[in-house]
Amino acid sequence: MTAFVIRRLIGMVLVLFAITVLTFLIFFATPGVDPARQFAGRNPDPTTVAAVRHQFGLDRPLPVRYALMMKRLFISRDLVSYGNQALEVVPAIKAATPVTLSLVTGAAVLWIVFSILTGVLAVVFKGTLVDPLLMILALIGISMPVFWLGEVANLITLDRWHDTFLFSWVPPNGYVPLTQNPWQWFLHLIIPWITLSVLYIGFYARVLRADLLEVQSEDFVRTARAKGLSPERVMVRHMLRNSMITFVSLFGLDFGVLVGGGALLTEVVFGLPGVGKLTYDSLQTLDLPVIMATVIYGAFFITIMSAVVDVVYARLDPRIRPT
Amino acid sequence: MAEFAFGPDEDVVLAPGEATEQIAGKSPWRLAGRRLLRDRVALGALGLFVLIVVLCFSAPIYAHHVAHTVVFGSNLNGTTRVNGKTVEVIQQGGGKLGIGENPIGPTWQTNYFIGSDAQGRDVMARVLYGGRASLAIGVGSAAICCLFATALALMAGFFRGVTDSVFSRVMDLIWAFPVYLLAISLSTVLLSQTKPIVNPASLWIPTLVIAVVYIPYVYRPVRGQVLSTREKEYVEAAVSQGASNLRLMFNEITPNILSTVIVLFPLMIATTILTESALSFLGIGVQSPHASWGTIIQDGQDLLYTRPWVAIAPGIMIVLTVLSLNVLGDGVRDALDPRAKVRETKE
Numbered sequence: 068m069t070a071f072v073i074r075r076l077i078g079m080v081l082v083l084f085a086i087t088v089l090t091f092l093i094f095f096a097t098p099g100v101d102p103a104r105q106f107a108g109r110n111p112d113p114t115t116v117a118a119v120r121h122q123f124g125l126d127r128p129l130p131v132r133y134a135l136m137m138k139r140l141f142i143s144r145d146l147v148s149y150g151n152q153a154l155e156v157v158p159a160i161k162a163a164t165p166v167t168l169s170l171v172t173g174a175a176v177l178w179i180v181f182s183i184l185t186g187v188l189a190v191v192f193k194g195t196l197v198d199p200l201l202m203i204l205a206l207i208g209i210s211m212p213v214f215w216l217g218e219v220a221n222l223i224t225l226d227r228w229h230d231t232f233l234f235s236w237v238p239p240n241g242y243v244p245l246t247q248n249p250w251q252w253f254l255h256l257i258i259p260w261i262t263l264s265v266l267y268i269g270f271y272a273r274v275l276r277a278d279l280l281e282v283q284s285e286d287f288v289r290t291a292r293a294k295g296l297s298p299e300r301v302m303v304r305h306m307l308r309n310s311m312i313t314f315v316s317l318f319g320l321d322f323g324v325l326v327g328g329g330a331l332l333t334e335v336v337f338g339l340p341g342v343g344k345l346t347y348d349s350l351q352t353l354d355l356p357v358i359m360a361t362v363i364y365g366a367f368f369i370t371i372m373s374a375v376v377d378v379v380y381a382r383l384d385p386r387i388r389p390t
Numbered sequence: 391m392a393e394f395a396f397g398p399d400e401d402v403v404l405a406p407g408e409a410t411e412q413i414a415g416k417s418p419w420r421l422a423g424r425r426l427l428r429d430r431v432a433l434g435a436l437g438l439f440v441l442i443v444v445l446c447f448s449a450p451i452y453a454h455h456v457a458h459t460v461v462f463g464s465n466l467n468g469t470t471r472v473n474g475k476t477v478e479v480i481q482q483g484g485g486k487l488g489i490g491e492n493p494i495g496p497t498w499q500t501n502y503f504i505g506s507d508a509q510g511r512d513v514m515a516r517v518l519y520g521g522r523a524s525l526a527i528g529v530g531s532a533a534i535c536c537l538f539a540t541a542l543a544l545m546a547g548f549f550r551g552v553t554d555s556v557f558s559r560v561m562d563l564i565w566a567f568p569v570y571l572l573a574i575s576l577s578t579v580l581l582s583q584t585k586p587i588v589n590p591a592s593l594w595i596p597t598l599v600i601a602v603v604y605i606p607y608v609y610r611p612v613r614g615q616v617l618s619t620r621e622k623e624y625v626e627a628a629v630s631q632g633a634s635n636l637r638l639m640f641n642e643i644t645p646n647i648l649s650t651v652i653v654l655f656p657l658m659i660a661t662t663i664l665t666e667s668a669l670s671f672l673g674i675g676v677q678s679p680h681a682s683w684g685t686i687i688q689d690g691q692d693l694l695y696t697r698p699w700v701a702i703a704p705g706i707m708i709v710l711t712v713l714s715l716n717v718l719g720d721g722v723r724d725a726l727d728p729r730a731k732v733r734e735t736k737e
Contacts, residue, residue, distance in 0.1 A: 082562065082563070082566050085563050085566075086563070086566055086567070089563060089567075090575065093575050093576065093579055094575065094579060097579045097580070206713060206716055206717065207709065207713060209712075209716065210660070210708075210709050210712035210713040210716060211705070211708075211709050211712075212664055212667050212668060212671075212684075212687075212705060212708055212709075213668075214668060214671050214687070215667075215687055215701070215704075215705035215708065215709075216705075218687070218690075218691065218694060218701050218705075219701075219702065219705070221694065222694055222695065222698050222701075222702075225695075226694075226695045324568045324569075327568050327571070328568060328570075328571055329568050329569075329570055329571070331570065331672075332570075332668055332671070332672075335672075346571070346574070347672060350574065350578055350672065350673070350674065351673070353578065353582050358574075358575065358578065361571075362567075362571050362572075362574075362575050365567075365568050365571045366566055366567050366568065366571065369566065369567075369568050370566050373566075
């Protein structure tokens, strides 16, 4: 087991290195892109452009620029944004992370609970109308663009039905830190949580239902029922446990992607200043260092999470452990 | 109760209602086709998708003959007839304070059926035009993605060794990036070219970016299929007959991995349509003068509380399209591998 973990960690480090190289190349070595020209103002003459290029260090050879940028990003952590020289990138990402974590963790709790509920109910009531109904709802859930759903949610809760008792408590878009005011933090996040989790509830309910059905025809389930165990006990202790393996590995990856900035659409629509919103704002101004830093941060997070998921998966399912 | 056919053709499994005699000697493709044709839900979804495609591609007809409008270019001072009266398209005195400008709301008639947007353009016609771009990009990028991924997976799985290592490492690298972040990075960079190599407004940029980003998702399952098909006896038989590598790849392996790709295709189209709408919403997908469902939702953001239909209508189109594709994809998967469905009906 330890050898497996160590090998996985080494592989992870290599992938992380490759990610930084690829990101750097995408942003700074694509033909046709010349950041110096963009910052030199309107109709710059060649000397201005050359001066700007020298100032930003863009005239050095590519590997040197890569090394410098990585050093600024990771070691001295004083990488500054192109657009706003007072904005230090790494502290900005650090400040934005709790927001994204709050959003994604809350949504994750919601979607785990409801997708398990939906999947189990669909299997228990298989053959009745409940099963197709739940699956249709799940399908609709995964067919909705999340930013559109967020807009519709805003429309309903903040405008059309805001005056009714249903939604009068919904505060305007924004974020309140947990340490500042826990209740407001909670209120501000409920609608974003629900919006973000709808897509995943649909997806995971379908996956869980398929897995549960596959497990249902296994021998050990038949044995458990034959022993006289109640259907509930069989479902929870025998069927769910075995179906959760796929669920857990998919969940780890999705959680990693979301925290790494995949929740940017939800953050933009609800005005939450998380990592995703940071990426989006820097996109508007084409602030390359910030975009690059957030993309690297995102890719790092998902790589680390996928390594964690592999280890957890091996822990859960002894069959796949290399002996 | 379902039956299994354990005859000479063990890969073919009966769907509920089929008898062994009926299917003897028929090719798996024909059987899958028949199962699909019997699946009314999937056929309904296919019909819905075709309907949406037809509607969107007849956008010029709608714009010209039904709504009598031109959708590209502002129409800020235009007027239109509602209930016999001539009304200004952008009306003064809108908003909660009554001092803003307000585009006309839904008239539920042939002109400005669901209202106008901030530029005075007919939203219904624009949604149909936008559908052309969204569907073209969605289907195009899914097709390119599946084609390339299959080709790469075929080569990697067949030749193995160095080819496989190199391809798979590259795929792992692309896979390591969160899909949206990679798509955003590539789009941003290609759209911010100061000395453009590719026309930034071309629809090819979102198509190719989205295609590239999803290649690993098709590559992995197909490569797994290639690896397992490679070991089958009929491949060995073909080798012993002196078949060349090319012949092996195209005549023996490809037909047997096609079902995987065929199942993935509608699901990939659904995914690419959603991705394209997200990118366009963020402003880095489809660029003006083109419109797509995502850009129209972006247009509707400012009008959300006054004229919500501008943002809601394209979203409904996306939901219907993606839903029909998902249902169709499920139906195709059930038709090609009824084993999954059979397991469900077994009590």
